[in-house]
Every structure is written in structure tokens, then in C-alpha cells.
Amino acid sequence: MDTQQNNVIVTGGAGYIGSHACKALHDKGYLPIVIDSLELGHEWAVQWGPLFSYHFPKNENEIRQVFQTYKPIGVMHFAAYSAVGESVANPLKYYENNIQSSLCLLKLMQEFDCKNFIFSSTCSIYGEAQYVPLDEMHPIQPVNPYGKSKRMVETILQDFSKTKKINYASLRYFNAAGANENQLIGEQHTPETHLIPLILMAAAGKKDCIKVFGTNYDTPDGTCIRDYIHVTDLAEAHVKALEYIIEKQENLELNLGIGKGYSVKEVIEIAKQVTQKNIPTLYSEKREGDPPVLVANPSLAKKILNWNPRYQDLETIILHAWQWMQKDISTFSKKEF
Numbered sequence: 001m002d003t004q005q006n007n008v009i010v011t012g013g014a015g016y017i018g019s020h021a022c023k024a025l026h027d028k029g030y031l032p033i034v035i036d037s038l039e040l041g042h043e044w045a046v047q048w049g050p051l052f053s054y055h056f057p058k059n060e061n062e063i064r065q066v067f068q069t070y071k072p073i074g075v076m077h078f079a080a081y082s083a084v085g086e087s088v089a090n091p092l093k094y095y096e097n098n099i100q101s102s103l104c105l106l107k108l109m110q111e112f113d114c115k116n117f118i119f120s121s122t123c124s125i126y127g128e129a130q131y132v133p134l135d136e137m138h139p140i141q142p143v144n145p146y147g148k149s150k151r152m153v154e155t156i157l158q159d160f161s162k163t164k165k166i167n168y169a170s171l172r173y174f175n176a177a178g179a180n181e182n183q184l185i186g187e188q189h190t191p192e193t194h195l196i197p198l199i200l201m202a203a204a205g206k207k208d209c210i211k212v213f214g215t216n217y218d219t220p221d222g223t224c225i226r227d228y229i230h231v232t233d234l235a236e237a238h239v240k241a242l243e244y245i246i247e248k249q250e251n252l253e254l255n256l257g258i259g260k261g262y263s264v265k266e267v268i269e270i271a272k273q274v275t276q277k278n279i280p281t282l283y284s285e286k287r288e289g290d291p292p293v294l295v296a297n298p299s300l301a302k303k304i305l306n307w308n309p310r311y312q313d314l315e316t317i318i319l320h321a322w323q324w325m326q327k328d329i330s331t332f333s334k335k336e337f
């Protein structure tokens, strides 16, 4: 199949990170073609290319037609379930969706000779940090079904790429946060499970309080430490990774984070400063499957991709998320392509 050099299929492109990747692709002259079941995503978030409301693998035949029509140069695969707690409570749901969607997609790529695959992996594949910051050489021992499902897909990619039928970049994100700086798109999960939007919902009075899970972790203030990466920076890294694997025909496994950790208590304090609001806080028990510290060493990604995250400070990340939260999405209209 002759590929169309600027067509890229984006699975999960109606979701949070996928929609920002569509904007980053558009800004670099690509056409993002979104395939998303809309189970968790939003039509209004698809603003830079066509949307096909299909499910992997249930709509395999219809998705085959999308490959046939658009002849993509590559695929970015965001479609997955990603709530750690839910994956502990309902592991089969996670193994089924995250693995079957990937297998269906890879089979179609093989069928259409589409060679370039960007995979949304996660720092959850590392499990408990044996040292910080975590580089790509850190032992891989995921502690929850979500992280394990992502690692299984990485293993499939390693084996499949040995056949020379694909090159892949597995991008292991730390915590995506923030929103488009012009409030074109942003985070809107239902139910919300991510810390920063939950804190901001408490600041806005949309929730009674922010619940902090665990206060006796082995960290300076007893709460978990995470690395927050601006979603715009994350999205740009995807385009760079795609261009890298197309040009070099090599695989990549890269950590994407800022390289600085913030405790839950610190995030709440910064959110109070940014929003100038009181944020009621409730301390409760630890959750199963939450490692105490996850901070990236992003040196390899910065070097290989020539990637320089623009938003290094958590204040700006929280400010963009807060500005997005003020936006009235009911005024957003569906775009036609």
C-alpha cells in the first residue's frame, strides 16, 4: 500500500492526551484521523481531523475501511483503560481492552503495511521505584493490572518488531497534566481519577474535598510523590518520536516526564496559590497498587528526540488546568472534515 505521508491514525484521539496529540500533529502538517469508541472520550475534543466512532476490536471491519481510505504513514495508540484502582478491582476488563485493542490494531497495520507505531505506555510498568529518578534501565516489575497490561503490549511490540513489519516507540509517561494553553481542549474524565483535576474540582466547589490516600509513605511529608508533565509537551514528544522512527527505522522506549517530583501535599499547596481558593482536604488510608515515588529521568528522550519540555514549573501546569476548568464546553460544536 502506498502510504499518505501526512495521514496518521490516532486511536483514543477523543480522549485527553490523544486530542492534544492531534493538535500537535496538525501543527506539524499532519492529518490526525481519530478512531475512538467515545466510551470515555468526547466529540468536541476532535478538532483537527475526522472522527470515526469505532471500538477496537468490535469494529475491526469498519476500521479496516479507515486504513484502506486513509493509508496512514503511522498510528498513535492512546485507546486504553487507565485507572489503576479500577484495574485492581476489575483486572479482566483491563487485560481485555488494553491488549485486544492493541492486537487488533497491529493486525490491521500488518495487513496494510503500515510500519510506524507510537504506543502510550506508562511509568506504572516499573512498579515500586528501586531508585529515583527512574531511567529506562530501571527493572520492570509492574504492581497493578493496568501497568502489567501495558507491559504485555510492550512485549508484543518487541516480538512483532523483530519481524521488521513495524518500528515502534513506546513512550512511558509519568503523570500527564495541564491543558492546551488557549483552552481549546483539556482534561475531562468521568469519573475523574487524576490528582490535579480532583484538587481543582475541590477548589471550585465541585467536590466537597480532595481525598489524600496515605500519609505515612517513606517520603519527606508522608504523601506520594509524582512527576507531572504538561500535556502539550507530552503531545509534542509523540510527533518527534513518530518522525524519529520513520527516519531512523529504529525502535524507542523512552520515559517522558519532567524529572522533578512533587508530593500530594505540595501539589495541593501550589493549587491553593494558583487558584487563591481554600481546598478542603481529607486524609485517608493508602490505596493498593500506589508506589510511593515515581519521578522520571527524561534525559534519553530529551537527547534522542531533541525534546525540550516548555512547561517545567507546576504552577503553569496547574494554571492551564484551572483556566480550562472555567471553560464552558457546552458551547463547543462538532467539526466537519
Ligand SMILES: NC(=O)c1ccc[n+]([C@@H]2O[C@H](COP(=O)([O-])OP(=O)(O)OC[C@H]3O[C@@H](n4cnc5c(N)ncnc54)[C@H](O)[C@@H]3O)[C@@H](O)[C@H]2O)c1
Residues within 6 Å of the ligand: 011, 012, 013, 014, 015, 016, 017, 018, 035, 036, 037, 038, 039, 040, 041, 042, 054, 055, 056, 057, 077, 078, 079, 080, 081, 082, 097, 101, 120, 121, 122, 123, 172, 173, 174, 175, 176, 177, 189
Ligand atoms: N493520563 C495520564 O496521566 C497517563 C499516564 C500514563 C499513560 N497514559 C496512557 O495514555 C493513554 C491516554 O490516556 P488519557 O488520559 O488520554 O485517557 P482517556 O481515557 O482520556 O482517553 C482514552 C480514549 O480511548 C478510548 N478508548 C478506550 N478503549 C477503546 C477501544 N477499545 N476502542 C476505541 N476507543 C477506545 C476512550 O473512549 C477514550 O477517549 C492511555 O493509553 C493511558 O493508559 C495516561
